Amino acid sequence: MTKSPLPAPGDLCQPEPRRAGPRGEHIIDAPADDDELQQVHAWLAAQPIAVLLRTAVDDAVRYVLDGARTWRFDLTSDKVDSDERSSVGTKLQYHVIDHLKLLKEPPLDTTIAGIPVEIKGTIGKTWMIPREGQCEITLMVQIDAGRHQFRTLLMRTHRAWLTGGEGNRDGKRSPRADAVKQYAIEVVPWSDLPPEPLRNLSPAQLLEVFGPYGLRRRLIALFGYLPEKVIPRSSIETVGAGLKDPTRRAREAKPHVMKEHGLVVLVGTWHVELDAAAQLGHDLSNGAWVAVPPAKLESHGFKPDVFIR
Template identity: 30%
Template structure:
């Protein structure tokens, strides 16, 4: 990498960290941003799709646009005049791939690019910076006159994140038959009951609940008064909230739940039963 390029990319890295209000915040939020981008394109509540592989080719391409929008919002930076972003007076493009390589459009030749790559199978992501000099690009081009970053060019990428974990898609680890049983149940309550019965003692996010519940006020499905929570209570199962029941979750020795997660538990000791009864969950 040319020394001037390295100086430019190091300065950009520091600017990204500053805009994120620190390196730790950048590393914490960008992986979640990638997960959200993919999930919003999968759009389970409206499409009943669960995984990236179910998307059409054009939809997969749109993940890059979602990442651009969410990253721009997270860092609070303006759109560029020609490229995706304007940072410190520089035009910067964002290129995303879910495969191996990135395709660079003509307007970004010789410019700075933020490269993002993700693998749903591994739940790992990469984020790097490059100045897309001509010598770093393939000689050939596609019908849109885009060029691939060459093998030599890949050596010139300055990596900020490499093989970095991002939140896993819950459905990647669910057997196809189990997923089908959950999603094909005849009502939102029945779908959520099937979900939590299949995955006891495992934190389940609001996003998964929304996808399974498939209605506007999806959280109503797990409230008392006609929701799945009442069914569980009648059958000796407690549905706990990471927001309201964190102390009980800790007392029972369950996995830690974030404020956005719920966990179902079927107590099997007198002590656990009493704790849940005292809290009104049984």
Template identity: 25%
Template sequence: MKRTLPPSAIDADHRDAALLDALAHDITARAGGSFELSQTFPQMLRNCIDAVIMTAKTGRRRYEELEKTEKTYIGTRVEIELRALLGLRKGRLDTEILGHDVDIKNTMGTNWMIPTEAVDHPCILVAADEDRALCYLGLIIARPDYLTTGQNKDAKRSISAEGFRHILWLLKEQPYPANFWRSIPSDAVACIFQGKSGNARMAELFRQIQEHPIPRDVIEAVAQQKDFTRRIRKDKGRGTRDILEREGIVLMEGRTDAQLIKAFDLPPCPAGSFISYQPRSQNACNMARHFGFDALPTIGDT
């Protein structure tokens, strides 16, 4: 999305204010309130993008690696998921709200392409900025004077610079979960995915990325196998946790091992996520053993 957006011109006297405010109120209420919308919408968007990247099946880790048709499909998936999130039905356009036909437009770039059939109708505008991990949710009445004069081969027109002022923002520059792999050095990623088995890849994941919570979906992507949760725990000496423990690395789950995570002064780790840590003193090692990590070697023996 554009780095600098103009202030919205939507006020009580704006010609679109009444309709946009009514639509915004209905959308917010359907989401369970403003706070709930700010939490569920960003996560929905992250899930839509990651579901198309399909790291677990393809090994791809970034939006830029997608084929052109796959990038287009993200918009379709966002439309479907947003309707489900808000409990909206399919309409003559993408959906119907308060008796109005509404189009849903998504972009991973800086603008939206408005089809001819959506002109003069309300549009829900969705945008994701992967570089900055920010997302946007807005409403506009796609009036001709809000659109560019030029059009593409499908007769679609984008929103003009002036048109951006006529967007009512429900969420603007809202943080959303960053693509996990963007923050990981490329050499570490290569090491992780070199493993021939799920256990090998998961063990390398927690060797390479320590003291940082790793969510369940990332672990599943690395494991590339069913029942990966069983293998990540102790498993008669063969599980990921067993392998790492023998190397002096403690692998903890956010809820089960919350007390130990706090004792190690590590970042908060949500339930279902995992975090690894290598004790640097014998006292820390003994503390971990007290919590069940009894296979840890003595400091200096790893």
């Protein structure tokens, strides 16, 4: 089947009827000539947008995985069903609004610089645009769960640039790939999400870390298998899913990690350990953890025994 030619700037576009009332036929502007699109893009570019959206995406993924109750840490796992994966896009909308300090308000999802903006996330290859979003400005976030990456685009999703046919049962349509390639503005290129160190464990190591042992024993194994890898607090909570205060068990594991693996465990809860880790090149903000060789601490003037308690 031959794909119809892609309408270009200067061509006419007619959106479909929508609840908010009709939007008239209009001429398609090139992105560079679309004043509202450029205003929204300028507002986004003035923020530390890559950092904010990276955190928003990570929070949305972790919210759906709910590792502290389910032991899950990977969206590609067969323990995550398709409906849950799809819900990431819905949750993402709220996390983006929160991290960008916007408001959830009509007529779309939010407003930026006084301009209505739709926010759409996907873990697939395209986005689903509702009728209300046709010919409006859309912030489009794409998550590649397998590669643990995301990207963000900004586009006026003209009806003429959306797929034809009947759409899905809700009347939603997807932007054509050729339209995205030609007319979407890159806000954040493909970028890594915050590391999830549990993804680095081999199947055999996972069996031990999530095995039928006491939590302290499993955490000793975790630190031993991941030397010099920053382990977020959320990963500790995932390993200790359903148990009370797993971080206390992690603190209790510190002398045993030194004894069994020759590693000093540092935690960002304590300023002296946070500072020591920073000098070794590890960011332990938000209560993260890392196990390091004592020789590296000594080379920076620290006494390892101080941190083993």
